[in-house]
Structure formats: structure tokens, C-alpha cells
Amino acid sequence: MQHSYFNQDVPDVVIKSFFKKYDADNSGFLDKKELSSLLEDDLGLTAAQVEVYIYLLDEDGDAKISSDEFCAWLRSNERFSMVDNSSRYYRVSKAVELFKKYDRDGSQSISCEEFTNLLTEMGYNVDFDAAFEALDADGNGTISFPEFLKWLNWVP
Template structure:
């Protein structure tokens, strides 16, 4: 993955020292990370700590660090992570389970955030996330 500073400078098109969601989308695409509109909103909501509607370099650098961590995760790591979310062992991550994990992590767990995260992963629109859908989001295909 490219140097975060170089990517930030390349995609901060208006050179204002911040990255809006359109610039972020282009930067992620260049790094071969596809992001749905819902996922982009979620990234902005989670990483824009000062809530000014854009990412400064230190916020963008955190996005890149987290994306790198996801990319190096093994298939076994993904399965273990899925199991930690799937509290009832049903084979699906339900909204309540996701909310519980987000609470423990100290991440936004309001209805909008939970719904956006489910929507980003839930390709068959059944309102929950299967291991296959989860693997696609994390980057390990149909594992």
C-alpha cells in the first residue's frame, strides 16, 4: 500500500489540507479498496474526530493504518473475528450483536451507525451479515 502522506497529497485536490468524502473515495479506489457510499459515510463518521466533515492527515493516516491491518488479516483471523461478533453462534451477525461489539469497542453504536454497517455488508438484504458477506468486507472473498 502506498505511503499515506503521498496518497493524501495526491488526492487533496484543492490542497486545503483536508480530504472530503469524494477525495477519500478516489484515494481508496487508487489503493484498490472499494467503498460503497454507505461505507464512505461510516468511515467519515468514525474517523472525522473533530466532526468538521473532512479528514485531516492524522485522521486519514488512521484510516490507512486500519485498512492495512485488515489486509494482512488471515482467513483464520477473519473467522475468529466473525465468531466474536456472532455471540449466539447462529452463523449471522445480527444488529443487536453488532451494537454490543461496537459498545465494547467504544465506537458509535447508534441505530444509524449499526444500520449503515449492516447495509454495507448485507449483499442479500436479509438484515444480517453472514460469514461470506463478512469475509467480502474484510477482504478475503468467499471464505
């Protein structure tokens, strides 16, 4: 992969310029199509790997990535460890499949109703509202994939 040139020494302005290259509509965010183009074309990820990263980068489940989120991620210690470690990648891929199964409206987040369906189908008999509130760490009324992944506790 061609991702080794992103490290702590690369100035933010370079990363933001790289980001802007793919922000085709000048919205200040990368949507799914724009992010896919960036991750596949310049960073060399496969389509399947891109799908996983789209969910991982969308911290709030709003289906878009800001330049600050993108810059922070490139500077993080993650360093594409999800795709470089086959067992972690497999678990995250399975988590994405499960998440998509219950994200019935395709919003890239799980609503309280969708979460209740998930718990019911898994046989849980709990206070659904309290469970939902516990997972919705940012309090935005939905469960993003990172919040879901943390709840699953499948990936160290």
C-alpha cells in the first residue's frame, strides 16, 4: 500500500490539500463516493477495505468525513492496522455486516428502533432505552459504527 508517506512530520496543510483534492463538491466533507475514490486511488485499498474504513472514519454516523477527522485519523496510531492485520480486519468486516443488517434505513447509524430490533432478535430482555443511551456515547440520538464496535468488543 502507498500509505507510508503519512506520518507525524507531514504538515496539516499537505493533508488538507490532499483532502481537498477529493472534496469534489467543495462541501468541506468527504461523502462515501469521494472517500472511496481517495482510499482506493491514492491509498491503494481494495473496495472491501474501503467499506470497512468508511464505517470506521464516520465517528458520528452522519455519512461524511470532515478534513479534521481525516487529518486526525491519518496521524493516529491506527496506521491502517485494520487492513494490515487479517484477524482484526476479519472481525471488523463481520461487525460491518452485522451493523448494516440492523441499519435498515441505510443511514450509516442505528436508531433506537433499529437497536431495539437488534436486541430483540438477539434474545436480550433489557431496558432498551437505557441500553441505547449507554451506547450513544455522543448523545446524538443514533449509534454510529464506532460506538457499535466498542459495544461488540470484538476488536482490541
